[in-house]
Amino acid sequence: xxxxxxxxxxxxxxxxxxxxxxxxxxxxxxxxxxxxxxxxxxxxxxxxxxxxxxxxxxxxxxxxxxxxxxxxxxxxxxxxxxxxxxxxxxxxxxxxxxxxxxxxxxxxxxxxxxxxxxxxxxxxxxxxxxxxxxxxxxxxxxxxxxxxxxxxxxxxxxxxxxxxxxxxxxxxxxxxxxxxxxxxxxxxxxxxxxxxxxxxxxxxxxxxxxxxxxxxxxxxxxxxxxxxxxxxxxxxxxxxxxxxxxxxxxxxxxxxxxxxxxxxxxxxxxxxxxxxxxxxxxxxxxxxxxxxxxxxxxxxxxxxxxxxxxxxxxxxxxxxxxxxxxxxxxxxxxxxxxxxxxxxxxxxxxxxxxxxxxxxxxxxxxxxxxxxxxxxxxxxxxxxxxxxxxxxxxxxxxxxxxxxxxxxxxxxxxxxxxxxxxxxxxxxxxxxxxxxxxxxxxxxxxxxxxxxxxxxxxxxxxxxxxxxxxxxxxxxxxxxxxxxxxxxxxxxxxxxxxxxxxxxxxxxxxxxxx
Amino acid sequence: xxxxxxxxxxxxxxxxxxxxxxxxxxxxxxxxxxxxxxxxxxxxxxxxxxxxxxxxxxxxxxxxxxxxxxxxxxxxxxxxxxxxxxxxxxxxxxxxxxxxxxxxxxxxxxxxxxxxxxxxxxxxxxxxxxxxxxxxxxxxxxxxxxxxxxxxxxxxxxxxxxxxxxxxxxxxxxxxxxxxxxxxxxxxxxxxxxxxxxxxxxxxxxxxxxxxxxxxxxxxxxxxxxxxxxxxxxxxxxxxxxxxxxxxxxxxxxxxxxxxxxxxxxxxxxxxxxxxxxxxxxxxxxxxxxxxxxxxxxxxxxxxxxxxxxxxxxxxxxxxxxxxxxxxxxxxxxxxxxxxxxxxxxxxxxxxxx
Ligand SMILES: Nc1ncnc2c1ncn2[C@@H]1O[C@H](COP(=O)(O)OP(=O)(O)OP(=O)(O)O)[C@@H](O)[C@H]1O
Ligand SMILES: [Mg+2]
Ligand SMILES: [Zn+2]
Numbered sequence: 001x002x003x004x005x006x007x008x009x010x011x012x013x014x015x016x017x018x019x020x021x022x023x024x025x026x027x028x029x030x031x032x033x034x035x036x037x038x039x040x041x042x043x044x045x046x047x048x049x050x051x052x053x054x055x056x057x058x059x060x061x062x063x064x065x066x067x068x069x070x071x072x073x074x075x076x077x078x079x080x081x082x083x084x085x086x087x088x089x090x091x092x093x094x095x096x097x098x099x100x101x102x103x104x105x106x107x108x109x110x111x112x113x114x115x116x117x118x119x120x121x122x123x124x125x126x127x128x129x130x131x132x133x134x135x136x137x138x139x140x141x142x143x144x145x146x147x148x149x150x151x152x153x154x155x156x157x158x159x160x161x162x163x164x165x166x167x168x169x170x171x172x173x174x175x176x177x178x179x180x181x182x183x184x185x186x187x188x189x190x191x192x193x194x195x196x197x198x199x200x201x202x203x204x205x206x207x208x209x210x211x212x213x214x215x216x217x218x219x220x221x222x223x224x225x226x227x228x229x230x231x232x233x234x235x236x237x238x239x240x241x242x243x244x245x246x247x248x249x250x251x252x253x254x255x256x257x258x259x260x261x262x263x264x265x266x267x268x269x270x271x272x273x274x275x276x277x278x279x280x281x282x283x284x285x286x287x288x289x290x291x292x293x294x295x296x297x298x299x300x301x302x303x304x305x306x307x308x309x310x311x312x313x314x315x316x317x318x319x320x321x322x323x324x325x326x327x328x329x330x331x332x333x334x335x336x337x338x339x340x341x342x343x344x345x346x347x348x349x350x351x352x353x354x355x356x357x358x359x360x361x362x363x364x365x366x367x368x369x370x371x372x373x374x375x376x377x378x379x380x381x382x383x384x385x386x387x388x389x390x391x392x393x394x395x396x397x398x399x400x401x402x403x404x405x406x407x408x409x410x411x412x413x414x415x416x417x418x419x420x421x422x423x424x425x426x427x428x429x430x431x432x433x434x435x436x437x438x439x440x441x442x443x444x445x446x447x448x449x450x451x452x453x454x455x456x457x458x459x460x461x462x463x464x465x466x467x468x469x470x471x472x473x474x475x476x477x478x479x480x481x482x483x484x485x486x487x488x489x490x491x492x493x494x495x496x497x498x499x500x501x502x503x504x505x506x507x508x509x510x511x512x513x514x
Numbered sequence: 515x516x517x518x519x520x521x522x523x524x525x526x527x528x529x530x531x532x533x534x535x536x537x538x539x540x541x542x543x544x545x546x547x548x549x550x551x552x553x554x555x556x557x558x559x560x561x562x563x564x565x566x567x568x569x570x571x572x573x574x575x576x577x578x579x580x581x582x583x584x585x586x587x588x589x590x591x592x593x594x595x596x597x598x599x600x601x602x603x604x605x606x607x608x609x610x611x612x613x614x615x616x617x618x619x620x621x622x623x624x625x626x627x628x629x630x631x632x633x634x635x636x637x638x639x640x641x642x643x644x645x646x647x648x649x650x651x652x653x654x655x656x657x658x659x660x661x662x663x664x665x666x667x668x669x670x671x672x673x674x675x676x677x678x679x680x681x682x683x684x685x686x687x688x689x690x691x692x693x694x695x696x697x698x699x700x701x702x703x704x705x706x707x708x709x710x711x712x713x714x715x716x717x718x719x720x721x722x723x724x725x726x727x728x729x730x731x732x733x734x735x736x737x738x739x740x741x742x743x744x745x746x747x748x749x750x751x752x753x754x755x756x757x758x759x760x761x762x763x764x765x766x767x768x769x770x771x772x773x774x775x776x777x778x779x780x781x782x783x784x785x786x787x788x789x790x791x792x793x794x795x796x797x798x799x800x801x802x803x804x805x806x807x808x809x810x811x812x813x814x815x816x817x818x819x820x821x822x823x824x825x826x827x828x829x830x831x832x833x834x835x836x837x838x839x840x841x842x843x844x845x846x847x848x849x850x851x852x853x854x855x856x857x858x859x860x861x862x863x864x865x866x867x868x
Binding site for chain 1: 633634636637662663692694771772829830831834841842844845846847848849850852853854855861862863864
């Protein structure tokens, strides 16, 4: 008898329904899986066989064909295990039938997701959150997931979600046992990110701290330049503690990616604080940007709606830096696999640090630089102009004097800064409501025209800055966006000349390059 | 053969200028050309020099060279020409037989001042160069060597102030370097003067740069060294200046910085210390034609930052503590002062009044 069980698969973050068809016929015992399965699916024959036996069902040798429809898309992972096992049980009339051995229609009301262990337990799978969202959008009413995935599933409303622990559980469900769907709960956002350091432990560095505050408030890309030991890495590590709270939409977007990638915190099930990713410069290109045989997302997508911190920027391979240009511009990254390409969101705030020269001490007040001018130039040119063009804030971070380091001063804590950042971000969220822009940094040129109007005094000071400080034209929109954020932090609707003047301070590379 | 063609012959023979001038002490160029086949001359020259001269002693060859220069828009002036810079025609300078140039030679008629220094300039050196040269350029033609660092800043500041500037190359005009200054080179060819004693196709070597330094100092009445370490090439220029009887000026620097050791040492040995353009104007009794900047009305915050800096240079953090302002307030005030040009960043994160 032919059995059909519904399951679900992902292409990037988009889900689509897969029908698992199982047929039993005469012939030499074998199990064939067709419909472009990958190796993990082919291996599921063995898992399914053991799981069925160990759950106490009959698994006498037969000739079995499993088809994953639609047959033209490549399918991967162990996520179809449960559906295949159920298919086999239904087609051998061990489940999903009534007393008169006619198949129950209710079987096809459900979509099944889950990996099986040899003992018949249903194990956790990746990508449940995006599949639930996609399934809901496509009108699926009931979906069965592994109990281990319950934490990420509970935030999805308007779809009945059933959590099962074992194959027997699932069989009971389709045989008509009454079960209640899992309880939904609200997304609770905010709270301090774990792992960040508090700004109050950073002595001095007032200008740098202020720049970080502006960057966090407006989501601006920022680069810190300075000699070794100046505190660049330390400052960046403080950033998680001052990032603004996520909106619910942002949290779900980021969770979808983490869910697919399998890096979601199981106990929590949702990303509620902005991710802060700091991949090392030796990290492979695929790990950074995504890819591989199954076109998985990479670090730059993990940092979606959060921070991507690239410490020692010039050490990263040039090819990686070039790839960053697309996500910095469009907020998405295209990951290619054999036959087609998948897009993942990658709307991150880039935080980078670098030394000013190979030895690190060019321009330092305390050390002598030993590099030749051509070495310095070569070092700087490792970072291409187009990449620098997309960085709004440049700051010099120089060593703090020993006296200041040991001085007891009452500096602000991260919580104080975060309160201001949150207020400024709330203004932006309200301003950009109904668009897919969340922060000042991502303003379109149309929005810049509308929201970054300068008064005469502001125009004058910007003009003077260009003449006097030799700034390049590309700095223009960057300064406007930053001035907008400074005004938001200041709680002002209009950008004043004071805001513009401050924004001009954060273009040190523009002044240096000339 | 006209005399200028004979000088061109000497230049194209690629014999070191020093040797040419030694020869010319004994005989005129025409004597050398005419009696070249005499044994007397042959025995008075070493083989290499003789070979080089003989190879190029060919009227056709020289005509071809002239045609090549003309078709490539390279102008030249020989010692036979009345417009040859008189300052160079001095034994101590070791005047080259020919100067190849692009641009306007007449700007050498104005009083000339060389401004040189390290290629690895600090922000201090950069600022001092720009500020001083902007004023000096109102009365002097600024001569330098097109290198990165101080040289480049000097050229740029002179151009920005609408003044005249001369780049003396250590290579032929077709091989100007460094690449980062090529745009500057083009601008100098348009609005100033680029010159070289080397034929246009000559590549620079480690010997050509020290050689051309004598021309930089030779063209000028004085040499201003802004920043130099002990081994800096700009000290060679200063030495040439002393040998040629030119004045040497130096900007004093931090005694702990390697980049200042050369300049401070010059001052110790008698160079004239320069802390502003007026020092040089006064020395030459020339008038500073640059008008003083207009006064700007400062608001309270700006004024208090300026007052704090009048008490000595300060870092950003120190200013926050001294002025008692919030960081955004200070950023705004400081930015305005920087834009007005009343304050500048002396080195990274260290601010001082202009
Ligand atoms: N302003 C400061 N307040 C407190 N501690 C500081 C400060 N600046 C530096 N430090 C100390 O110095 C150490 C070195 O700083 P950090 O590693 O951040 O420097 P860096 O700029 O990243 O250097 P590199 O270029 O070598 O990576 C920090 O771990 C910290 O303990
Ligand atoms: Mg570091
Ligand atoms: Zn260095």
